Amino acid sequence: MTKPKPYKVRCEKCNYSTTVRPRSDCLDPKDLTKQICPTCKLIMPRVPMGMLDKFIVAFTS
Numbered sequence: 001m002t003k004p005k006p007y008k009v010r011c012e013k014c015n016y017s018t019t020v021r022p023r024s025d026c027l028d029p030k031d032l033t034k035q036i037c038p039t040c041k042l043i044m045p046r047v048p049m050g051m052l053d054k055f056i057v058a059f060t061s
Contacts, residue, residue: 006057009044011037017047019057 004025010017016037022028035044049057 006049007046008049008053009035010047011040011042011044013037013040013042016040016044018044019049019053021057 002025004022006019006021008017008019014037016039018035020035036042037044
């Protein structure tokens with residue numbers, strides 16, 4: 001089984017962002033819900049990860 005790739009989400013209003021790193025390929029209820037911005041309470045869409053984001057994920061996971 002392969003581990004899912006991490007992805008980034010960003011709020012379109014306040015630019016808050018976070019990287020989501022699924023722990024395994026098994027679905028969790030958290031994986032099925034939309035990511036909500038803690039500041040604006042809006043749904044955060046996925047955005048492409050930049051080179052710096054990929055570098056940080058590679059060394060922190």
